[in-house]
Amino acid sequence: MGSEFVLFVSAAIFSIGALGFVIRKNPLVMFMSVELMLNAVNFLLIGYSSFLNSLDGQIFALIIMTVAAAEVVVGLAIILTIFRTRHELDVDRINTLKG
Amino acid sequence: MFLPLAGFLGLSWFGKRFPKLLGGWFACAMVGGAFLVTLLMLAQLYSESPADRLNHVQTLYPWIVSEGFSLNLSILIDPLSVFMLLIVTGVGALIHVYSIGYMHHDKEFTRFFAYLNLFIFAMSVLVLAADFFFLIVGWALVGLASYLLIGFWTEKKSAVLAARKAFVMNVIGDVGMVIAAFMIFEHFGSLNYVDVFKAAPTAFFPNDDSILLITFLLLVGAFAKSAQIPLHTWLPDAMEGPTPVSALIHAATMVTAGVYLVARCNALFTMAPFTMYLIASVGVITALFAGSVGMVQYDIKRVIAYSTMSQIGFMFLAVGVGVFSVGMFHLMTHAFFKALLFLGAGSVIHSMADEQDIRKMGGLRYAMPVTFITFFIGSLALAGFPLTAGFFSKEEIVMNAYYGEYGNIVFWGLAIIAVAMTGFYTFRLFFYTFMGKSRTPEAKPHESPIVMTAPLMVLAGLSLVGGFLGPWVHEFLSPVFSGTVPLHHDDVMLEIIAVSAALGGILAAVAIYMTGKDQLAFAKQMLAPIYEALFNKYYIDEIYDFLIVKPVKGIGKFMEERAEKLGIDFSVDELGRQVRELSRGISIWQSGKVRIYALNMVAGMVTILLFVIFM
Numbered sequence: 221m222g223s224e225f226v227l228f229v230s231a232a233i234f235s236i237g238a239l240g241f242v243i244r245k246n247p248l249v250m251f252m253s254v255e256l257m258l259n260a261v262n263f264l265l266i267g268y269s270s271f272l273n274s275l276d277g278q279i280f281a282l283i284i285m286t287v288a289a290a291e292v293v294v295g296l297a298i299i300l301t302i303f304r305t306r307h308e309l310d311v312d313r314i315n316t317l318k319g
Numbered sequence: 320m321f322l323p324l325a326g327f328l329g330l331s332w333f334g335k336r337f338p339k340l341l342g343g344w345f346a347c348a349m350v351g352g353a354f355l356v357t358l359l360m361l362a363q364l365y366s367e368s369p370a371d372r373l374n375h376v377q378t379l380y381p382w383i384v385s386e387g388f389s390l391n392l393s394i395l396i397d398p399l400s401v402f403m404l405l406i407v408t409g410v411g412a413l414i415h416v417y418s419i420g421y422m423h424h425d426k427e428f429t430r431f432f433a434y435l436n437l438f439i440f441a442m443s444v445l446v447l448a449a450d451f452f453f454l455i456v457g458w459a460l461v462g463l464a465s466y467l468l469i470g471f472w473t474e475k476k477s478a479v480l481a482a483r484k485a486f487v488m489n490v491i492g493d494v495g496m497v498i499a500a501f502m503i504f505e506h507f508g509s510l511n512y513v514d515v516f517k518a519a520p521t522a523f524f525p526n527d528d529s530i531l532l533i534t535f536l537l538l539v540g541a542f543a544k545s546a547q548i549p550l551h552t553w554l555p556d557a558m559e560g561p562t563p564v565s566a567l568i569h570a571a572t573m574v575t576a577g578v579y580l581v582a583r584c585n586a587l588f589t590m591a592p593f594t595m596y597l598i599a600s601v602g603v604i605t606a607l608f609a610g611s612v613g614m615v616q617y618d619i620k621r622v623i624a625y626s627t628m629s630q631i632g633f634m635f636l637a638v639g640v641g642v643f644s645v646g647m648f649h650l651m652t653h654a655f656f657k658a659l660l661f662l663g664a665g666s667v668i669h670s671m672a673d674e675q676d677i678r679k680m681g682g683l684r685y686a687m688p689v690t691f692i693t694f695f696i697g698s699l700a701l702a703g704f705p706l707t708a709g710f711f712s713k714e715e716i717v718m719n720a721y722y723g724e725y726g727n728i729v730f731w732g733l734a735i736i737a738v739a740m741t742g743f744y745t746f747r748l749f750f751y752t753f754m755g756k757s758r759t760p761e762a763k764p765h766e767s768p769i770v771m772t773a774p775l776m777v778l779a780g781l782s783l784v785g786g787f788l789g790p791w792v793h794e795f796l797s798p799v800f801s802g803t804v805p806l807h808h809d810d811v812m813l814e815i816i817a818v819s820a821a822l823g824g825i826l827a828a829v830a831i832y833m834t835g836k837d838q839l840a841f842a843k844q845m846l847a848p849i850y851e852a853l854f855n856k857y858y859i860d861e862i863y864d865f866l867i868v869k870p871v872k873g874i875g876k877f878m879e880e881r882a883e884k885l886g887i888d889f890s891v892d893e894l895g896r897q898v899r900e901l902s903r904g905i906s907i908w909q910s911g912k913v914r915i916y917a918l919n920m921v922a923g924m925v926t927i928l929l930f931v932i933f934m
Contacts, residue, residue: 238924242917250917311913 226267233260245310247299251292258288354408361401395449395512398796402647403446403579406654411439411567413774417662418563420771421669431471431561438464438567445576450510451500454580458496458540461576462489465568469560481556492543499536502529516586534587534594541577542601554628558620562665565620569627570657575650578634582643589641599639603733606632610740614747619664622748626701627657629737633716636734642719644796649712651792652785656700659778663694666771667752691753693775698749700782702742703821710821711786713738717817735820742824750828 237256244250262281269277303309394400415435422431441464445457463486470482500510506529507515558565581588581598588595606629613625630653637646670687703713717734 238921242914242921245914 223268223271226264226271230260230264230267233257233263247302247309247311250311251295251299254295255288255292258284354405354412358405361405393449393453394447396447399579399583399647400446402651402792402796403575404443406575406651407439407442407446410654410658410778411435411442413777414563414567414658414662417566417665417771417774418561421563421665422561431468434464434467434471435563435567438468442576446579449512451496451503451512451515452510454583455493455496455500458544458576459493462486462493462544465489465557468564468568469557471560471564475559477556478559481559485554485557488543492540495536495539495543499533499540502533502536506533512583516584530587530591531593534584534591535597537580537584537587538594538598541580544577555621555624558618558624562620562661562668565624566658566661566665569624570654570661575631575634575654578631578638578646578650581635581638582647585638585643588638595639595641597639599636599730602632602635602637602639603730603737604632605629606636606737607733607740608632610737610744613744614740619667619748619752620661622744623657623660623664626660626741626744627653629741630657630701633713633734633737636730637716637719640719640730642715644793645712645715645719647796648789648792649716651788652700652712652782655778655785656697656782659693659697659775659782660701662771662775662778663690663697666690666775667694669771689772690775693772693779694749694753696779696782698745702745702825703738703817704825710818711789713821714817715789735817738817739820739824739827742821743828744824746825746828 234257237253237260240253240256241250244253262284265277265281265284267277269275269281415432418431418435438461441457441460443457445454445461448454448457466482466486466489469485470479472478503515504510554569557569560568588598609625609628609632613622613629630649634646634649634653637643637649666687667690670690700710703710717731717738
């Protein structure tokens with residue numbers, strides 16, 4: 221059990237999240253990937269705060285969690301609205317931002 | 320002192336919109352005014368002693384003034400230029416008057432006179448120029464004016480082609496002149512006539528390479544403009560233009576510019592005897608060539624055109640053997656009777672409703688008496704019948720072909736043959752057109768209006784008495800030619816031979832054309848192959864076409880296909896296409912697709928990571 225372990229696990233989960241975000245078409249699943257990435261970062265922070273005997277990491281993690289929650293609210297609201305108007309669950313087809 | 324610019328003002332005519340007849344008379348007034356001014360210049364010159372007359376250089380406008388080189392717009396007023404100018408403006412004025420009648424029906428009346436005036440202006444520049452630079456300016460302007468005038472009837476395709484041909488050949492001459500000018504500048508440090516001619520005798524050894532080259536290049540220009548072999552093919556085709564144009568340009572003025580050039584630069588030419596031989600040879604060969612072709616043509620104007628070529632050959636022969644003022648004298652008399660003949664031909668054409676084929680004419684003697692008489696006089700003068708103007712000038716040329724400084728018996732012999740030919744073709748033309756019965760009685764020919772016949776009569780008078788001006792001409796021009804007056808050789812024997820040659824030609828024409836037609840058919844049969852060659856102008860046009868025109872066109876086409884299409888078009892198009900591809904690639908980033916944006920973000924992240932790790 222060393223600091224490297226935290227690093228590797230965190231990196232692995234983060235990349236899985238990132239990859240998922242890029243690859244998947246369903247907005248809900250993309251959101252889940254974002255949560256994954258956030259969680260990976262939290263894990264890293266907390267792990268290292270333990271190894272470095274400092275409280276900064278934990279405090280930062282708490283803040284991140286708060287922000288994540290707020291973001292989830294907003295994000296889900298957007299997705300719901302889009303779904304209601306367009307009945308579309310394919311992110312590629314929501315391209316009114318084009319140009 | 321005085322302003323020859325009165326004539327130049329004719330240029331301001333250009334593009335004015337006047338009611339028809341007024342415009343015509345205005346143009347005539349301009350040229351007439353120029354003529355009067357020229358007379359004034361003549362008087363002025365006379366008031367000075369002969370030695371003084373040479374160097375009147377009047378600077379009109381200083382143009383380029385720089386270190387070591389200055390160029391002024393200046394004109395030289397000396398016997399030679401005044402002489403030429405008298406001919407140009409005098410005969411030119413007559414032709415202007417004539418044109419009022421001839422071009423009466425033409426709807427482009429005013430444009431014609433504008434061009435005519437432009438031409439007189441250009442010719443004046445050429446003749447009055449005081450240095451080689453303005454000579455070339457005038458030279459080129461004259462070429463331009465002749466292009467405009469030959470191709471005047473723009474709807475007529477053959478006319479436009481002829482104009483183009485004339486211009487192209489002229490330009491060849493221009494090139495020669497310009498190069499010669501460069502060389503002159505290099506040798507003498509100046510382009511000024513006065514400077515150059517003064518320095519000429521001491522600057523070169525005779526037959527030095529450089530002077531030979533200079534004179535040869537000048538000759539190229541002279542031959543191109545004066546339609547000598549081998550740059551002559553444009554002249555017969557130039558008959559596509561209106562007849563007054565032919566009279567002005569091809570009888571009296573433009574074609575004589577070449578002779579003027581040689582006379583003007585006589586200081587240079589006398590330093591290059593080899594070139595002189597060349598001039599005389601080309602002159603006499605052209606005279607023969609043109610005379611022979613002229614014997615079998617059946618378009619009135621073409622016969623006269625070949626006659627012009629032939630007569631100018633005579634003039635070149637004269638200056639080539641060293642008797643410059645004799646050449647100029649013939650220039651003057653030729654201007655008279657050739658313009659007369661052209662205008663007379665125009666009168667005939669006009670009344671025959673634009674018919675030019677003499678085989679369709681005949682018996683005009685009764686229908687057009689004035690034209691008949693004047694044409695007769697002109698023909699006599701051209702053939703060199705005793706006591707006409709042409710007689711005197713031609714006699715002198717022939718005489719000097721033998722006795723002149725560079726003359727020899729070969730020149731003389733060939734000249735005699737040419738004289739005989741002249742008599743023949745002239746009267747052949749005359750008989751065909753005027754005598755006998757009309758071959759197309761339905762054409763109803765009529766005499767021309769007085770506007771046209773008056774100039775004819777004036778010119779006829781001049782053709783008769785002009786010969787007696789001979790001695791005056793020689794004396795007047797002698798200072799220009801380093802004070803030499805051609806000796807009058809009283810070799811009775813030669814004179815008799817010359818006269819009989821001329822008369823012989825005339826009689827031959829009488830024999831063949833006045834008596835039955837059978838002789839003609841018989842002669843034609845006998846000489847059939849020769850006839851073919853003559854008729855087709857020795858196929859020179861065809862030779863040129865093959866040797867020069869086709870290759871040039873071929874090169875043009877080749878460049879078009881390969882260089883243009885593959886090379887230039889290709890690269891430019893490619894460039895355009897690449898840019899379009901690029902922009903299309905870039906526009907993907909603006910697609911509005913969320914996932915693309917996500918991808919961008921991830922890519923950015925990875926890049927930074929790599930950066931951090933490896934730095």
